[in-house]
Amino acid sequence: MEYKTLNNGVEMPMVGLGVYNISRRETQRVVEQAIEVGYRSIDTAAMYYNEREVGEAVKACGVPRRQLFVTTKICDPCFTRDETLRSVEQSMKQLRLDYVDLMLLHWPVGKPAVMWQALEELYNQGLFRAIGVSNFYPNTFPAIVNGARVMPVVNQCETHVLYQQRKMREYLSPYNVALEAWSPLAEGGHGIFKDRTLINIGEQYGKTAAQVALKFLVQSGVIIIPKTTRVERMRENIDLFDFTLSDNDLADITRLDTGHNVTGWPSDALCY
């Protein structure tokens, strides 16, 4: 596993498991299996309604807590410090962990600057090892960074070979904020696994289209959190570190960028 050093010095695995849309019934099994095959980072959120099961898996898996990296996100639109603290408390109650490695504002709702100050306070108290944002674009990101005493370590946004977020990467670079890709496999749809460019490149290295699509992001310095419930795909999605895409491969994949989001979730093009 490769790690990224975040702007506060914390090391975050480049590949984690996303658990959106995994049922409460399945989550503990899935997370324990992922940890067994080598994952060390798990991405959940209050909105996924499976924080409790993620916390259970983390406690039951046998790997020391300090070797694991747990991300969660608060999604409620909060307008005051107290509302934000209550949202965080809800997540901590579900997870039943002493601390969270990375706490994110899930999207720009409520009063993001006020919410951020509350996260800063809890970060300074040691409840989170790092804090960051998700789905913040140039019209909302300044509300966070302009008054920040603690910079976000990541901005988690829709990013994959069909929506490569090159402008966002340039935008975040002066802030030293890392881009983290949600839906790094474009939700497993939009023809990504049948793409001839990805398949042909993969054949040179004995890798699948999915592995090429994920490697493209990792090799570009983007943290990824692909979701799967199947153990063979967990192995596949983490098996990215024994090959390197050539400059030609990178150029060919760069041409797959549509320049816009494909999932239908809010992005700069849609909601701002």
Ligand SMILES: NC(=O)c1ccc[n+]([C@@H]2O[C@H](COP(=O)([O-])OP(=O)(O)OC[C@H]3O[C@@H](n4cnc5c(N)ncnc54)[C@H](OP(=O)(O)O)[C@@H]3O)[C@@H](O)[C@H]2O)c1
């Ligand atoms: N911050 C946000 O607003 C936000 C929004 C969306 C997602 N996220 C995070 O990002 C994570 C990943 O995004 P996502 O779940 O939307 O989509 P994704 O990871 O891009 O794709 C997941 C889909 O691809 C399939 N899949 C996974 N690996 C595969 C492989 N090697 N070959 C073929 N199919 C494969 C999965 O099916 P199986 O499960 O059947 O394998 C699932 O249907 C989420 O779980 C969540 O943690 C965050």
